[in-house]
Amino acid sequence: MAFNVTRRKFLQTASLAAVSIPLSKVVCAETGVTKASLEPKGTMHDTTVVGGLCEMCFWRCQMVGRVRDGQLIKLEGNPKSIDNGTSICARGNAGIKLLYDVDRLKYPLKNVGKRGEPVWKRISWQEALDECGSKLKAVVDQHGPQGICVFPHGASAKYPMHYFERTVGTHNVSEASFFQCRGVRDTAYMASINEAPEEFVDMANAKVIFLVGCHFGENIHVSHTKNYIKGLQNGAKLIVADPRYSASAAKSDIWVQIKPGTDTAYLLAIMNYLVKNKKYNQEFVTNHTAGFDKFSQSIAEWTLDKAAQECEIPAAQIKEVADLLAANAPNVTIHPGRFSSWHGNDFQRGRALACLTALLGAYYVKGGWLPPKRPKLNKTSWAAAEHGNEHNLNYSGDKMQHPYSPPGTPTELIRDCAISGKPYPIKGCVVWGQNPMQTIPNQEKMKQVFKAMDFVMCVDVMPTDVTMWADILLPEASYLERFDEIKVGAAYAKAGDTEPTQYIAPRYPMVEPQFERKDQVYITNEIAKRMGHEQDIPVQTLEELVNKTLEVSKTTLASIKAEGGIHLQPGKPAGTVPEDFMVLLFSDEIAAAGFPGAPTYIPVENVPAGHARLLFGRAPVHSFSRTQNNIWLHHAMPVNPVWLNDEVAAKLGLKEGDTVGLVNSEGVKSRTTTIVKVTPGIRKDCVYMYHGYGMVNPMLTIGSGQGVDEQSLITKIAIDPESGVHGMRNNFVKLTRDGKTLDMPA
Amino acid sequence: MPPMSETSTPQDLSFFYGFLARCMQYPDPQWMNEEFFQAFFSLVDTLGATVEGKEIRDALKHSPDPMEALQIEYTRLFINGAPHVVAPPYASVYMDKSLQGAFALKTLSFYREKGYVMEKDADLPDHLIHELEFLSLLARDNDLAGEEEFLTTLFRPWYQQFCPRVGQETRHPYYRMVVNLIDFFTSEEKKDGFQCNEA
Amino acid sequence: MQYGMIIDLERCVGCHACTIACLSEWEVPVEFHRNWVHRLGPSKVEGELASTYYPGLCNHCTKPPCVDVCPADPVKMTFTDAAGKTITQSVAATWKDPVNGTVQIDKSRCLGCGACVEVCPYDARYINPAMIDDVGDGKADKCTYCMPRVEAGLLPACVQTCITNARIFGDLDDPNSEVARYVKKGAKGLEPKGGNIGPNSMYYGRKKDISLLFRDFTPAALADVNAINRRTMLTTMVKPAMRKAQELGLLGLAGTMLVQGRGQDEDKKKG
Structure with missing residues (x-):
């Protein structure tokens, strides 16, 4: 400023009077301008836009938006929804802060520096697509389609994933939602009941809800949480097995403070007790299970006492839980869980949960596992094609290494092949919506994979940690700016309904994409054209894809929009147990593949002296690392404190709020520090943290370096032998303070 | 180019604003050519910034690919950069701590009040380029009061946070000069003294 | 109600x-x-x-301490209930609504002095420094029960x-x-x-x-009412000067003086 005096100084000096008197004479008493109200307006009178489908997580709540001057001001649950109703969670509400996040990717970027240490240059879409197309084509020409690996995640990644899998023809696809999350649960249930269980448990009508590791309240999916609370309000007894006094444990009637990794032993003892004492549902077992005799022999060793010792819980409490379940069967929820990539013995754990449900007869009953009858949709996408298993890393000849792998190829097989070049080179990498740096354990190994590539492309909305490894980085339209993904389901529309209602809710854009953000159909098709697959392109636009998917339901995007963004139609009752429904208590097929035919407990490595087991889970305000840069969510929970048992803390001389770092048993140190949460609510041999914090990429100006990235400490890799899925709770840590490493007391 | 004087006509000012908006566009050989640099350096020299002008000339001369160097710097400063995006050129980022916040809406309604709307393919209304373009239009319309009001209430409050960020963080003298030029032209109106209607 | x-x-x-x-x-x-x-x-x-x-x-308290400490000049305000019956009462810049029982703030009259923020035992109020006008440099804000x-x-x-x-x-x-x-x-x-x-x-x-x-x-x-009273007194002391400024048409002045008053008070608290 050019003034030689500040306004305040000027007003304080004697000159004020000198100018103010003449001024006062000329100030007009009335003006034609009124002061704008300082009171924020609220959103009641803003324009309502229907058809939002949330993707702050993957539960896909239906929303409406309030728009003012072309700007999305607020998101709310769609009043027409019979799923989430007018509710959306913290993340859902914070969606507009992702939409308008200044750090979001805006234009195609080319890395003109080194991979991992990027120097970005904005380029045109034309140049970006030419580069992606030609580089990927060069990889396929030189090494075959198997030379490409794909790391997809989320709704927008499905279309490009199908392109690379089906049309290009690579098996090397690793979806985080399968190989680092729920895949092993799905394949364990597939092998037991021939279906993936999803979360089809009727908690609202359950007499007992049994959660093994589920931590509702910290893990939030709106309609699921609604049903859980409905169940509790209706008087359901809640049993929670968790080493930590989780949000669910805090609402429980029985908290089972189980030793991590021993869930299967616990479940086997419950089942053995039910069998030995004939407290199982004999009619269900006779009509709908196979292998009961072999199964009961196999689990016979699991007495209450043996499990009590293994799981470090009282035998009487195991009996109490088993009796409570038996007394209330079949209307009991044995929750299949969701995230299940725990200890590398999780296939057997999933089998045990499926078998326990069978012993209690809790399939296709009120309060039990009760899959809704959902509306059917078309499966429009790239045409399926058979590519043989010659280059499928999961096969050695005819034999599968991990026969119960989820779709795709187990992550570790892809990574090992990419790094070693054996049995063949993998030289091109497509990352779409996934952040493998924080979803896949052992970050150094992931870096090795990227370093081995000739070309890496990433498509995302945010500059997540993995995007630092891209050669070309493409900005994607977010879930609020594109058509996409259709949620279908069935629910009781209102209290007292005897018949369920079905719903179909496609995703509509609530606002136009800004800058040069594009959707997955545009990007994939343009790459496909450049790779010589123009004739295989199934649809020209995302809108067309959704309309074709809807065809069988006799609805269209236009018709559903006119109905308020959600189509409702009469549903069919969930029904009774189908006659051919079978639960394989003992599976000959699994046995033939060389694995235990009956659910079997496989012990995990014990905590080495001086260490604690590193446990992690979800924060209610975050979806993994995806939401860390959201300013509202960040302020709600800025760091992830490390939970430490109060007696252990006293011995270590640590108080609530002290700053600590972590170091794992392989010497890997956390890049950042966090604070201690001292509580009696965790076992002495564990520490616990929320997942997703402490990201590296400095392009994330809010989330970067906040809290500790617990994933960076997960360097020991456990692989579930049946499924090839990762187990991520086999790492052990010590705390560090002021540069000193603290040994955990015995 | 004639020397700058206190008697610059509105049309001159309109031209300056327009030129500054041009300077802030993503570097592209289509417009960032010899003719552009001639005009640019003539302005810089007229203002007496010979040392800085030489610095820019040297930077351009010694770079193996001067265009790419400017593009990289533009991306890092204004789009997505490492170690972080230095200075997003949007008012709301500084005033609302968000893209397209209430401040952007206020800016847009000011445009409307003056009879201007955004083009369909435009960036956000509170982008530096559009604010300069708008100032250029106001100057052309000879709406001095509007120009002054816009500068005081909607432009300077964020620009004075933006300008030093670029000045301190940039690795290319061209952008240091551009933000200083903008600073010079947008604070010039006030150099004669106290603004009574400054609220 | x-x-x-x-x-x-x-x-x-x-x-x-x-x-x-x-x-x-x-x-x-x-x-x-x-x-x-x-x-x-x-x-x-x-x-x-x-x-x-x-x-x-x-908490929209039945006897809200925040209302009592507001130093703004009272004005007459008329409240109408569902039946159309009106109640007129004298209120400062924050008051308890006699019809629906909620506690509300008139931002246009709030001086931004922070007395209500300090007296609230629940920390339910804050001063939004971005809300500035001729009356106050920052405004008290809180839940209105929507x-x-x-x-x-x-x-x-x-x-x-x-x-x-x-x-x-x-x-x-x-x-x-x-x-x-x-x-x-x-x-x-x-x-x-x-x-x-x-x-x-x-x-x-x-x-x-x-x-x-x-x-x-x-x-x-309850918070130390003496401290709050001191603040209120200070605010009241600067008010005549502010009114004079208003008469003179120099509306920018009020904010400056209030900021000074608050700053001094805070210094004392720290010291």
Whole structure:
């Protein structure tokens, strides 16, 4: 400023009077301008836009938006929804802060520096697509389609994933939602009941809800949480097995403070007790299970006492839980869980949960596992094609290494092949919506994979940690700016309904994409054209894809929009147990593949002296690392404190709020520090943290370096032998303070 | 180019604003050519910034690919950069701590009040380029009061946070000069003294 | 009529939907909040392990201490009830609505002095420094029980989005309302120690959870009223100067002087 005096100084000096008197004479008493109200307006009178489908997580709540001057001001649950109703969670509400996040990717970027240490240059879409197309084509020409690996995640990644899998023809696809999350649960249930269980448990009508590791309240999916609370309000007894006094444990009637990794032993003892004492549902077992005799022999060793010792819980409490379940069967929820990539013995754990449900007869009953009858949709996408298993890393000849792998190829097989070049080179990498740096354990190994590539492309909305490894980085339209993904389901529309209602809710854009953000159909098709697959392109636009998917339901995007963004139609009752429904208590097929035919407990490595087991889970305000840069969510929970048992803390001389770092048993140190949460609510041999914090990429100006990235400490890799899925709770840590490493007391 | 004087006509000012908006566009050989640099350096020299002008000339001369160097710097400063995006050129980022916040809406309604709307393919209304373009239009319309009001209430409050960020963080003298030029032209109106209607 | 809110901790899962919806609805700056959720525990309460939440907001107290300390010049304000009956009373820049029982702020008259912020035992108020006009440099702000939404026939934003119906809004004076039924079942507010201000946001839950909440978040006692009075006095002292400035048409001055007054007061507090 050019003034030689500040306004305040000027007003304080004697000159004020000198100018103010003449001024006062000329100030007009009335003006034609009124002061704008300082009171924020609220959103009641803003324009309502229907058809939002949330993707702050993957539960896909239906929303409406309030728009003012072309700007999305607020998101709310769609009043027409019979799923989430007018509710959306913290993340859902914070969606507009992702939409308008200044750090979001805006234009195609080319890395003109080194991979991992990027120097970005904005380029045109034309140049970006030419580069992606030609580089990927060069990889396929030189090494075959198997030379490409794909790391997809989320709704927008499905279309490009199908392109690379089906049309290009690579098996090397690793979806985080399968190989680092729920895949092993799905394949364990597939092998037991021939279906993936999803979360089809009727908690609202359950007499007992049994959660093994589920931590509702910290893990939030709106309609699921609604049903859980409905169940509790209706008087359901809640049993929670968790080493930590989780949000669910805090609402429980029985908290089972189980030793991590021993869930299967616990479940086997419950089942053995039910069998030995004939407290199982004999009619269900006779009509709908196979292998009961072999199964009961196999689990016979699991007495209450043996499990009590293994799981470090009282035998009487195991009996109490088993009796409570038996007394209330079949209307009991044995929750299949969701995230299940725990200890590398999780296939057997999933089998045990499926078998326990069978012993209690809790399939296709009120309060039990009760899959809704959902509306059917078309499966429009790239045409399926058979590519043989010659280059499928999961096969050695005819034999599968991990026969119960989820779709795709187990992550570790892809990574090992990419790094070693054996049995063949993998030289091109497509990352779409996934952040493998924080979803896949052992970050150094992931870096090795990227370093081995000739070309890496990433498509995302945010500059997540993995995007630092891209050669070309493409900005994607977010879930609020594109058509996409259709949620279908069935629910009781209102209290007292005897018949369920079905719903179909496609995703509509609530606002136009800004800058040069594009959707997955545009990007994939343009790459496909450049790779010589123009004739295989199934649809020209995302809108067309959704309309074709809807065809069988006799609805269209236009018709559903006119109905308020959600189509409702009469549903069919969930029904009774189908006659051919079978639960394989003992599976000959699994046995033939060389694995235990009956659910079997496989012990995990014990905590080495001086260490604690590193446990992690979800924060209610975050979806993994995806939401860390959201300013509202960040302020709600800025760091992830490390939970430490109060007696252990006293011995270590640590108080609530002290700053600590972590170091794992392989010497890997956390890049950042966090604070201690001292509580009696965790076992002495564990520490616990929320997942997703402490990201590296400095392009994330809010989330970067906040809290500790617990994933960076997960360097020991456990692989579930049946499924090839990762187990991520086999790492052990010590705390560090002021540069000193603290040994955990015995 | 004639020397700058206190008697610059509105049309001159309109031209300056327009030129500054041009300077802030993503570097592209289509417009960032010899003719552009001639005009640019003539302005810089007229203002007496010979040392800085030489610095820019040297930077351009010694770079193996001067265009790419400017593009990289533009991306890092204004789009997505490492170690972080230095200075997003949007008012709301500084005033609302968000893209397209209430401040952007206020800016847009000011445009409307003056009879201007955004083009369909435009960036956000509170982008530096559009604010300069708008100032250029106001100057052309000879709406001095509007120009002054816009500068005081909607432009300077964020620009004075933006300008030093670029000045301190940039690795290319061209952008240091551009933000200083903008600073010079947008604070010039006030150099004669106290603004009574400054609220 | 007395609007009130019940928070049923048996239902609350601590998800923060309420706090973020509020930020969104009322454009609250990121540094502040009109409502909050704290996680309590796990810790031992009377020998039992417990963990629950403190979803807090303005209590729209029956005897709100924040209203008494407001130094703004009173004006006559007329309130109309549903039947059309009017009540006219003299109010400062913050007042308790005699019709619906909520506590509200007139931002155009708020001096931004912060007395109400300081006296509130729940930290439910804040000064939004971005709200500046000729009267005040920053304005007091807080939860309004979403009165503009309620008047438009909607639920408060936090209640509408609550994923488990843990927040229930209604008229405590209506014995048939759900909120009144909760009070009969034992829902209670966080009355400060030795206080009698009658918080109208109330909590219901299992015994151990309520014990934990009341153990950790019962306000110690009402704030030091002397300090507040000093502030009020200071504010009042600068007011004549401010009015003079207004007469002179130099409206920018008021803010400057008030900032000085506040700064001095804060210095004293620190010292």
